[in-house]
Amino acid sequence: MATVRVAPTADLRPDERAAVRELLDLAFDGRFDDHDWDHALGGLHLIVARDGRPVAHGAVVQRRLLLDGRALRCGYVEAVAVHPGRRGQGLAAAVMTEAERLIDGGYDLGALSASERGRGLYLSRGWLPWPGPTAVLSPGGLLRTPDDDGSTLVRPTGDLPLTGTLTCDWRDGDVW
Numbered sequence: 001m002a003t004v005r006v007a008p009t010a011d012l013r014p015d016e017r018a019a020v021r022e023l024l025d026l027a028f029d030g031r032f033d034d035h036d037w038d039h040a041l042g043g044l045h046l047i048v049a050r051d052g053r054p055v056a057h058g059a060v061v062q063r064r065l066l067l068d069g070r071a072l073r074c075g076y077v078e079a080v081a082v083h084p085g086r087r088g089q090g091l092a093a094a095v096m097t098e099a100e101r102l103i104d105g106g107y108d109l110g111a112l113s114a115s116e117r118g119r120g121l122y123l124s125r126g127w128l129p130w131p132g133p134t135a136v137l138s139p140g141g142l143l144r145t146p147d148d149d150g151s152t153l154v155r156p157t158g159d160l161p162l163t164g165t166l167t168c169d170w171r172d173g174d175v176w
């Protein structure tokens with residue numbers, strides 16, 4: 001299994017931070033914007049490096065999700081990506097194994113918004129599509145996010161009921 005380094009954003013040197021951003025720009029083929037980058041900062045980065053360069057990355061950041069009147073501490077997974085030349089070697093699996101360890105030991109649940117490309121990876125690891133509606137607590141109040149209903153996946157820990165409207169906190173860019 002690949003060695004996964006866990007580092008808070010503050011511990012990444014400026015050149016390491018730039019190299020992670022470069023990896024994400026490459027892996028997402030130009031579909032990774034500044035908001036997406038912002039969403040990946042401030043928590044923990046999970047990095048696999050080869051020859052001194054990051055080749056696989058994921059981040060776990062804390063968000064609050066509301067469910068049935070409860071404010072859940074959520075480990076939200078962001079910016080999972082593997083260098084195009086290193087795919088199919090289990091590197092995303094190694095990153096997710098570490099993300100799941102952090103989630104299971106530190107949060108009420110895990111959540112993420114799956115890309116078409118990533119969906120199979122998460123489902124094969126037991127992540128579940130949220131079965132109910134999704135919403136966001138926007139500055140103007142509660143807003144349904146129907147476009148995110150199908151792509152929002154969760155990793156419940158404990159006895160969290162998988163019913164009701166799952167509501168995320170507000171942020172710029174994609175809210176889920």
Ligand SMILES: CC(C)(COP(=O)(O)OP(=O)(O)OC[C@H]1O[C@@H](n2cnc3c(N)ncnc32)[C@H](O)[C@@H]1OP(=O)(O)O)[C@@H](O)C(=O)NCCC(=O)NCCS
Nearest residue numbers: 080081082087088089090091092093114115117118120121
């Ligand atoms: C999605 C991505 C991270 C997968 O990286 P990877 O290193 O090829 O994945 P792994 O080799 O670790 O695969 C782990 C397991 O998941 C499976 N898997 C990976 N992608 C899959 C997919 N799209 N559908 C089904 N299964 C998949 C693999 O077969 C493997 O299963 P195994 O352990 O039984 O062999 C990579 O394709 C990528 O960077 N894509 C572009 C960015 C992106 O969309 N990221 C996801 C954001 S939500």
